[in-house]
Amino acid sequence: MKRRRNAIVLLALSCLAAAPGRCQTTDAPASVRAGRPSDLIRALGETQDRLAMGDAGAKARLPALIARLADEFLAFDPQLYAQPRNLQAAVAYTLGGGQPRVMRRILQSGVAPQDQTDLAAGALAYAEGREDKARDLLGKVDPLAAPPSVAGLLALAKAALTAKTDPAGAARLLDQARVLAPGGLVEETALRRSVVLAYAASDFSRFVSASSQYFRRYARSLYADDFRRSFAAAVARFGLADEPERRSRLAELLGEMDESYRVDLYLNMARVGLLTGRAASARAAAEKALDVARDGAAGARARLYAGAAKIVGGDFEEGAADLAAADDAKLGRDDRALRAFVVRLASQLSSQPRASERDEAQGAASDDSSASKLIGAAELSLSQTAGLLKGGRP
Structure with missing residues (x-):
């Protein structure tokens, strides 16, 4: 009881100091009043x-x-x-x-x-x-x-x-x-x-509908960044590169967003596409980002992801050019690790002997298998060293 009276006295004194003449005291808790x-x-x-x-x-x-x-x-x-x-x-x-x-x-x-x-x-x-x-x-x-x-x-x-x-x-x-x-x-x-x-x-229809409403109504939410990363991961894993109707609906959805937001989404989609083995999706998203952002950190990331996707798809020369144009100083740690691995990947794939015309189909299948294994190794290595697949940015 004594402690409670002391607390009330202290409250009254602090109130008087802050606003003399306007302070009233009572023994009842404020919430009751x-x-x-x-x-x-x-x-x-x-x-x-x-x-x-x-x-x-x-x-x-x-x-x-x-x-x-x-x-x-x-x-x-x-x-x-x-x-x-x-x-x-x-x-x-x-x-x-x-x-x-x-x-x-x-x-x-x-x-x-x-x-x-x-x-x-x-x-x-x-x-x-x-x-x-x-x-x-x-x-x-x-x-x-x-x-x-x-x-x-x-x-x-x-x-x-x-x-x-x-x-x-x-x-x-x-x-x-x-x-x-x-x-x-x-x-x-x-x-x-x-x-x-x-x-x-x-x-997919509900996915696009709910996403569209979220981006239009809550783009400024404190949870929007996490949502954006999850959205990018989901889009990449839906395999949109193989679905023209889905690509069209996605393009319409992204067209509702402001430019910087749209670029960031495309970059996240490209990254997730690479790390889930969807090179075509990754390339398409990276090139969409490059259409808007060719400079700065966004441009460097877009060139990295486009180059990596091209190399996985067998376009070594153009992919290497994109990688060379991706300014390492503008990339984050995880992306620098990805770039280093893709450079090694390109070297290994490009050094494989070309198949003869008679065995061309078989050789192409072999190349695809090798690329898949190397990308799998890349995922494992990067997840262990840079946290890309677990706890890192998608």
Whole structure:
């Protein structure tokens, strides 16, 4: 009790020093004076939505805000959580990345309305990583019938819980999340996850549609760079060089983006194409990047990837010229390692004896096999030394 009185005195003194004449003191916690628990969740939602808009400051403030809100939720009289609106605010806090101790305390108090306990207990299980329990409890709650304050977050959580066992159902839930909570972090997250699910299901139409919406709506998101790398990897692995219709739809999608963003995507696509054995895709993407960026680091990377793809495809002379034009000083460490390996690859392939006309087809097949083995060795070597395939930039 003495410690609490001292804290109140210190608070009053600091307030008077900052704003004399405007400071009032009371023995009640600030959160109790604020009104209801339902008033608190707005601050968290607004801050998280700022992340989707690219506000780095909001990301820096978020951990402290989550911790402070936990204290404020717990400072209220537990009986307030017998009111559905206040309990739902605590559910939204929990599903939105809040500390599980808030919901744990509320459930222990036994005040939650009976018809809300599955939602509350499911949110707690989800926050604690007890997926089976969360799946069972939240599976009984329909996001479309849930209160607006929790509906989008609930759909997002249920999609995460069912993505492996029911990808189609998870995709529908992500669509619901976007409709129920548009214009913020819930929708941004739902779009990102929709692209991942579409890729896993080889659903190219959904992949392009969700990607297009993401790039148009959330290009400035703090998660956009990670999304862009994943998108480039997925595009390369879809094998677009062999699908004219897909190439056309992709070109239309990329045409919606600003130039620097588009170049970076093409470079990532070229790199992933090389490291996954899709030389034609890599060459096409690198040449697209060169059409726009011929100088600087982007130009050096584009020439490197174009040259490497040409060499793998058997065009040694033109590929070597591209490699020579790729300024080593403008390449990152990983790309310099890739360039050194491709130079050795070109030397080995070009030194192989040419097949006679009679054996030309057989010799070409042999060359393809040798190139494939060397690229496989390159992938292994680079993944071990530079982290290209595990943890590095795709």
